[in-house]
Amino acid sequence: MSDSKIPSVRVRFAPSPTGFLHIGGARTALFNWLFARRHGGIFILRIEDTDEVRSTEDSVQAILRGMSWLGLDWDEGPSLSSKDEVRGSSGPYYQMQRLDLYRKYSDQLLNEGKAYRCYCTSEELEAMRTRAMLAKRPPKYDGRCRNLTAAQRSEKETEGRKAVIRFKTPTDGVTQFDDIVRAHVAFENSLLDDFVLLKASGVPTYQFAVVVDDYLMKITHVVRGDDHLSNTPRQILIFEALGWGEFVKGLKFAHLSMILGPDGTRLSKRHGATSVEEYERQGYLPEAMMNYLALLGWSTEDSQQLFTRDDLISKFELERCGKSPSIFDPTKLLWMNGEYIRKTGPDEFLKRATPFIKEAGLMSAELTGDQFNYFKACVALEQEKAKLLTDVPKLIDFMVKDDYPMDEKSVEKVLKAPGAIGLLLEMKPRLDALTDFTAAGIEKFCKDFAVEKGIKNGAVFHPLRVATSGRQQGPSLFHYMEVLGKPKVIARIQKTCAAPDIR
């Protein structure tokens, strides 16, 4: 294999499958994906399922679904369609399937004296911690198992004590690195303790697994949340101990700022919807979500707001990511979703809205061609008003159902106004006789009628609207009347005028 001088970009998104894909995770995934696509690189999805009690396969599936919905396709990683299918050749992509690899490298560290077995029980560790706290000292492991003799070790082992493997952290020196978004960061080694690499169960800790995997998967850029910044020196130390110093030197880090809730604290369930799938259910468009997420911690110099997917890919730069945390603003997301809805073509819009219309019970499973066109016309009339796909059913229901509800206030104000019903009764036969029952034809009729009666347009339009739609707000009166068609319009006027509680 002839390695080229410039390694192609390889990035990863490495979620812990302990829940859904949440907003913060989606943003991290998006930035990795954008960066990979921008540079023609590889985007890897790695499942960090070493939390044995909280990890579930359901979560894995939820994360894969969330990413797919957002349009974040990965080049390597588990497959969404089949559990056994895998893409890419640097797997396995589940950390729990890589245990032998972690064992191999921890053994290497053990043999080279760069790590050691620690037999301390959790009680001992706990005592150590409380003592440190009382003495106002940082609660770090005191290294008591660091220099155990072989005799001491076998004594512990015959006692049946389980051992974890700890890293021999250098007691002096400084570990530093250059971060693409944070610039230069430095940490004193003496402040770090001998942290655990491998738990007694043989399962690696986060730190260790990440290092082994990033090396083996030939990652070139680590793009992740800010919350991992202070973990980075530990990882660099492990890389170096493993003899991968050259590799880390070339590894670029980019620590993204956190996403906070409206109250400035870490985004959590308390703040309402936090999972990507929940936004899907609420009727958000994935394009809008992607656009909004991209602007959380990244911006262009001209502060552009709306981007197509390709626009994002061609303009995205890690260097332009901000350092300060950002607060997730649902209001702006909602606005942006409306923008995307308005940009959608009519056919596409109906297609997107269909599941929500069906869910509301307004559309049957199978549609005839005529019915399809009817829905398309209805939806098109309300498209510019919808901010969410879930708005669509309640916006079009009066056109779809004949037993649409009559809004009481509207009836009171408009239909019960003096003369309103009389006007409707007079218009009914004439509308029925109207040959040009199009928006333009209806409009002309209504305006002529107003002139003839010597009243304002509104005095004609408003009663007609309430009589045929049950409310005062809706699409353009003439346009929806055309869509409804003459028979329905006449029937509705008839029904309204005959209603006992209106006259």
Place this chain on the structure above:
RNA sequence: GGCGCCAUCGUCUAGCCUGGUUUAGGACGCCGCCCUCUCAAGGCGGAGAUCACGGGUUCAAAUCCCGUUGGCGCCA
């Protein structure tokens, strides 16, 4: 407790590296006007930031330096 990171309108942010062109720009939201058959959308305009605070450096600082405070994160 230690260490680290961050700090521009309510919110997302531009500008900061390479001080003066900034009476600090854009977007969401808010307010008003216009358009109009209603509601939206759209157009126009407005309010909203002593650039966290305090010291320096400089003829000149949001921009450079030091300190303070606050928020957040990590370590357990």
